[in-house]
Amino acid sequence: MASSAKKGGYPDFHEHLKKLDEAGLLTTIDEPVNKDTQLHPLVRWQFRGGIPEEQRKAFKFTNVTDSLGRTYDMPVVVGALSTNAEMYSIGMGVPVEEIGDKWNEAMANPIDPVTVEDAACQDVVLTGDDLQGDGKGLDGLPVPISTPGYDCAPYLTATNVTTRNPDTGTQNMGTYRAGLKASDRLAVRMVSRPGGAEGHMHWEMYKKRGEKMPCAIVVGCPPSVAYMGPQKLPVGVEEMAVAGGVVGEPIRQVKCKTIDIMVPAESEIVFEGFIDTEYVEPEAPFAESHGHVALEDFNTAMDVTAITMRKNAVFTSIISQLTPSESSVIKRVAYEPLYMSHLQDGLGIKGVKKVYLHENLTNLRRILFIQFERGVPTTEVWRALYGASSLAAAIGKYVVAVNEDIDPSNGDAVFWALAYRANPGLDAQVLKHRVPYGPRDKRSPGGEDSTLLIDATLKSDMPPLALPKKEYMEHAAKLWESLDLPPLQPESPWHGYSLGDWSDEWEEMAKRAAEGNYMENGRRSAQLRRNDVFPNTSIREVPGNPFEDK
Numbered sequence: 001m002a003s004s005a006k007k008g009g010y011p012d013f014h015e016h017l018k019k020l021d022e023a024g025l026l027t028t029i030d031e032p033v034n035k036d037t038q039l040h041p042l043v044r045w046q047f048r049g050g051i052p053e054e055q056r057k058a059f060k061f062t063n064v065t066d067s068l069g070r071t072y073d074m075p076v077v078v079g080a081l082s083t084n085a086e087m088y089s090i091g092m093g094v095p096v097e098e099i100g101d102k103w104n105e106a107m108a109n110p111i112d113p114v115t116v117e118d119a120a121c122q123d124v125v126l127t128g129d130d131l132q133g134d135g136k137g138l139d140g141l142p143v144p145i146s147t148p149g150y151d152c153a154p155y156l157t158a159t160n161v162t163t164r165n166p167d168t169g170t171q172n173m174g175t176y177r178a179g180l181k182a183s184d185r186l187a188v189r190m191v192s193r194p195g196g197a198e199g200h201m202h203w204e205m206y207k208k209r210g211e212k213m214p215c216a217i218v219v220g221c222p223p224s225v226a227y228m229g230p231q232k233l234p235v236g237v238e239e240m241a242v243a244g245g246v247v248g249e250p251i252r253q254v255k256c257k258t259i260d261i262m263v264p265a266e267s268e269i270v271f272e273g274f275i276d277t278e279y280v281e282p283e284a285p286f287a288e289s290h291g292h293v294a295l296e297d298f299n300t301a302m303d304v305t306a307i308t309m310r311k312n313a314v315f316t317s318i319i320s321q322l323t324p325s326e327s328s329v330i331k332r333v334a335y336e337p338l339y340m341s342h343l344q345d346g347l348g349i350k351g352v353k354k355v356y357l358h359e360n361l362t363n364l365r366r367i368l369f370i371q372f373e374r375g376v377p378t379t380e381v382w383r384a385l386y387g388a389s390s391l392a393a394a395i396g397k398y399v400v401a402v403n404e405d406i407d408p409s410n411g412d413a414v415f416w417a418l419a420y421r422a423n424p425g426l427d428a429q430v431l432k433h434r435v436p437y438g439p440r441d442k443r444s445p446g447g448e449d450s451t452l453l454i455d456a457t458l459k460s461d462m463p464p465l466a467l468p469k470k471e472y473m474e475h476a477a478k479l480w481e482s483l484d485l486p487p488l489q490p491e492s493p494w495h496g497y498s499l500g501d502w503s504d505e506w507e508e509m510a511k512r513a514a515e516g517n518y519m520e521n522g523r524r525s526a527q528l529r530r531n532d533v534f535p536n537t538s539i540r541e542v543p544g545n546p547f548e549d550k
């Protein structure tokens, strides 16, 4: 049954699902599916089964069971926030190519939230005994195991972990994993390294004060707010106001029932509680987005004081771990525009065409490409390389500059640029002291990593790419099709093009040859015969050559 509380004009999570369904981006599974062993592995196949990104879907499971034979009324939705870029654009309410501008506009024009009394997310309130014992509290919810075989517990993954800076009163939202420990206890893992989780900075402040940290974990909310969790916004920015900027109206927020934290009124489920600042306890193993299993570390734990939810709540889960995954798409579509605006607007570098964070297996943070138009001065290429590698602590271990004709998503094309456009002795720099990310390298002090920057752009004109010109390849493709040969899937580059070192004269000669007049070229070369030149000498090095005065 739908909630009777009023709602904002912006889409809540239910309306978002409806939009996905209308766009053909939602698959509903009514068969019984075990949340502990089957649910995530099933959705995983669309990332490891050769299905192109555009064809990936969100999954809604309406008949969820578990390994103890229990059944759940609450449906589970996986991959509804950003399994592909189109889904994210639906959530942001703009076409894919405008996502970056939308973020910039919302950050420049935040709209403060409004506080309401009557909120859908508090239709149901569980406290006290409702949270104690098997099948109660957290144990009564269909929280899936993300990586059966490695994870030590079901985990909340689609979280907006909301904490308050006790000095300024500003709230922060971060997407942090939260593992179930008991029906009223969760582990919350906030990255403690520099540039890590803002929630961890708040935790340190409460620890200094000798107080527990109030914390609300929102699972499922209007997508405009959900996207605030994984986005790396500057420290101290009130994310609910940026979400207001995204939807163009104030986000409706409500005060939690047992703590002084505000949450979106249209949230699906809210876990309220206090994070201990004195004790930490072992957490994980949990398979992580850097593509390896995070092993057991000491992390913070939260005592849950209330669970509130909508009457018709849906449980939302993000599919993360080895990339590509929902968590890499959700970051990619938001981070790439951030890097573009950092290079173009922040550093004022001209000629940057695209920033590409490599996703498959590596998880965006390790390998970054910057595409340049031809002719950008080398000093500017290097300013971009340094600038991109230092914007975020964990991002840009390898940064490679390439030209526009190199498609960074094509590994072969990248190797081609490295092979012919970069001289490692001149065009590479190793920088020390990078913060580690992923499993630690035990060889370096503190597990420190380093950075490799490579300028693989063209340094001077080069002869054309050795493939038939575009028009000949296009004609040949038509011929191929008419001959009923196996279907073609063109791979870039699939036709020759000039890289600057080519002349009108050679162009004419090639044209003549293709028209059957090669003998005219032969007559020309006969006229240029010499007896004072050694074989393999370039025609351009010989005095009196046809190019001399051009």
Ligand SMILES: Cc1cc2nc3c(=O)[nH]c(=O)nc-3n(C[C@H](O)[C@H](O)[C@H](O)COP(=O)(O)O)c2cc1C
Residues within 6 Å of the ligand: 157, 158, 172, 173, 174, 175, 176, 177, 178, 189, 190, 191, 196, 197, 198, 199, 229, 230, 231, 232, 233, 318, 320, 327, 328, 330
């Ligand atoms: C699915 C998913 C899970 C994540 N898990 C964690 C986590 O457990 N701990 C963490 O500190 N960051 C995690 N992150 C990354 C943060 O959400 C991201 O760095 C975000 O910018 C943090 O927000 P903050 O800067 O406000 O803390 C995760 C991101 C995604 C998409």
